[in-house]
Amino acid sequence: MDFSNLKKFDPEIYGYVMAEKDREMDGLELIPSENLPSLAVLEALGSYPNNKYAEGYPGKRYYGGNEFIDQIEGTAIARAKKLFGAEYVNVQPYSGSPANAAVYLALLEFHDTLMGMRLDMGGHLTHGHKVSYSGKAYNAVQYTVDEKTELINYDEVRKLAHEAKPRMLIAGFSAYPRALDFKQFREIADEVGAYAMADIAHISGLCATGLHPNPLKDGFDVVTTTTHKMLRGPRGAMIMAKPEFGEKIDKAIFPGFQGGPHEHAIAAMAVCFKEALLPDYKKYCQQIVKNAQALADELMKRGYRLVTGGTDNHLMLVDLRSQNLTGLEGEKALEAVGIYCNKNAIPFDPRKPWDPSGIRVGTPVLTTRGMKESEMHEVGRLIDLALKKKDQPAEQKRVAAEVKALCGKFGYYQ
Numbered sequence: 038m039d040f041s042n043l044k045k046f047d048p049e050i051y052g053y054v055m056a057e058k059d060r061e062m063d064g065l066e067l068i069p070s071e072n073l074p075s076l077a078v079l080e081a082l083g084s085y086p087n088n089k090y091a092e093g094y095p096g097k098r099y100y101g102g103n104e105f106i107d108q109i110e111g112t113a114i115a116r117a118k119k120l121f122g123a124e125y126v127n128v129q130p131y132s133g134s135p136a137n138a139a140v141y142l143a144l145l146e147f148h149d150t151l152m153g154m155r156l157d158m159g160g161h162l163t164h165g166h167k168v169s170y171s172g173k174a175y176n177a178v179q180y181t182v183d184e185k186t187e188l189i190n191y192d193e194v195r196k197l198a199h200e201a202k203p204r205m206l207i208a209g210f211s212a213y214p215r216a217l218d219f220k221q222f223r224e225i226a227d228e229v230g231a232y233a234m235a236d237i238a239h240i241s242g243l244c245a246t247g248l249h250p251n252p253l254k255d256g257f258d259v260v261t262t263t264t265h266k267m268l269r270g271p272r273g274a275m276i277m278a279k280p281e282f283g284e285k286i287d288k289a290i291f292p293g294f295q296g297g298p299h300e301h302a303i304a305a306m307a308v309c310f311k312e313a314l315l316p317d318y319k320k321y322c323q324q325i326v327k328n329a330q331a332l333a334d335e336l337m338k339r340g341y342r343l344v345t346g347g348t349d350n351h352l353m354l355v356d357l358r359s360q361n362l363t364g365l366e367g368e369k370a371l372e373a374v375g376i377y378c379n380k381n382a383i384p385f386d387p388r389k390p391w392d393p394s395g396i397r398v399g400t401p402v403l404t405t406r407g408m409k410e411s412e413m414h415e416v417g418r419l420i421d422l423a424l425k426k427k428d429q430p431a432e433q434k435r436v437a438a439e440v441k442a443l444c445g446k447f448g449y450y451q
C-alpha cells in the first residue's frame with residue numbers, strides 16, 4: 038500500500054502505523070479473534086466509500102448519489118448469502134457487539150429474558166453479562182459448562198431454559214474449544230418457545246466451509262458474525278436470519294441502533310466474501326484446525342493442561358495453574374518475547390477476571406502467514422521456553438530472537 042501522503046503530512050502517526058505493522062510481522066500472534074486481511078481487503082477499506090452517507094438500504098436511501106454504494110452493498114449481501122446459504126443478510130452492523138444489540142432490539146422487548154453462556158465459561162459480554170447492555174436492558178439468564186467435562190451440558194441448558202423460559206436462547210462463544218451442537222440448542226429453544234440465535238463470530242469460517250455445523254442449516258432464526266476474525270475481513274459484522282425477520286432487523290439496525298453505514302467496510306467485506314468463496318479458503322480453514330491440534334498436542338506433551346483436554350476448532354484454553362503461573366503472568370511473559378495471547382478465565386476459575394488462571398491461544402493468524410503443523414510444534418516449544426525462562430533476561434532475549442527468526446521466514450505484509 039502507498040502511504041506516501043500520510044508519511045509526508047503526519048510522520049508521527051505514520052510511524053506508529055508502521056511500527057504496528059512491524060510488530061504484527063515480527064511476533065507470533067496467537068489471539069484467536071484476530072487475523073490479517075489481504076491487501077485487497079485493506080485497499081477497499083481505506084478508500085472512497087468511506088466518504089459517503091448512505092442511511093437506508095440499497096434502492097431506499099435517505100441521500101442521493103448512492104448508485105455505486107448500492108452496487109457495493111448489494112454485492113456484499115449477495116456474496117454473504119452464497120457463502121453461508123443465508124436467505125436474508127444485513128451487512129451494516131459496525132461490529133459484533135452492535136450486531137447483537139440490534140438483534141435483541143429487533144426481536145425482544147426490553148426486560149424480556151434472554152439466555153446465553155456466561156462470560157467466564159467462554160461466552161461473550163453481549164450474551165447477557167451484567168456490565169453489558171445485554172445484561173442491563175434484558176433479564177439475562179446464564180448457562181455454564183459442566184464442571185467436570187468443561188463441555189456444554191445440554192441437559193443442564195435444557196433444565197435452565199425450562200425454568201427461565203427465555204424469549205431468546207443464544208449459542209455462541211469467544212472461548213470454547215469444542216464444537217457446538219446447534220441441533221440441540223434449536224430443540225431446546227423450540228421446547229420453550231424461544232428464538233434460537235447463534236453468534237458465530239469466532240467460527241464463521243468453519244461454519245461457512247462445512248467444517249463445523251452451520252446454524253442456518255439447523256433452523257436457527259438468526260445468526261450473527263463479525264467479519265474481522267476467521268473471515269479475514271474488515272472490522273465489522275453481519276446479521277443473517279430467516280427472511281420473516283428481515284424487516285424487523287433492518288429497522289433495528291437503521292434507524293433503531295445505527296446511523297450511516299460504513300460503506301468502506303462493507304466494500305471490504307464484499308472482497309473478503311469473494312476470497313472466502315474460493316476453494317483455497319476451505320483449505321485455509323482446515324489448516325487452522327490442524328494447526329490448533331498440533332499446537333494443543335505440543336503443549337499437552339509439555340505438561341500443560343488444556344481445558345476439555347484439547348480442541349476441535351481454532352482455539353484452546355491453557356490452564357497455567359499446572360505451571361504455577363497466573364494468566365496475567367503468562368500473557369506478560371509471552372509478550373516480552375513477541376508472542377501475543379490474552380489472559381482468560383478457565384471454567385470455574387477460582388481467580389479474578391483481571392488475573393485469571395489461563396490464557397487463550399489460537400491459530401488463525403499464524404495460518405494466514407503460511408505456518409503449518411511443524412511450525413506449531415516449534416511455537417509450542419517457544420511458548421514453553423518463554424514461560425520457563427520468564428525471570429532470566431538473557432534467556433528471554435534468546436527466545437525473543439528465535440521468535441523473530443521464525444516470523445522472518447513467514448512474510449505477509451511487505
Ligand SMILES: *Cc1c(COP(=O)(O)O)cnc(C)c1O
Pocket residue numbers: 070132133134135160161163209210211236237238239263273274
Ligand atoms: C468478538 C465477538 C463479538 C464482538 O465483536 P466486536 O466486534 O468486538 O464488537 C461478539 N460475539 C462474539 C462471540 C465474539 O467472539
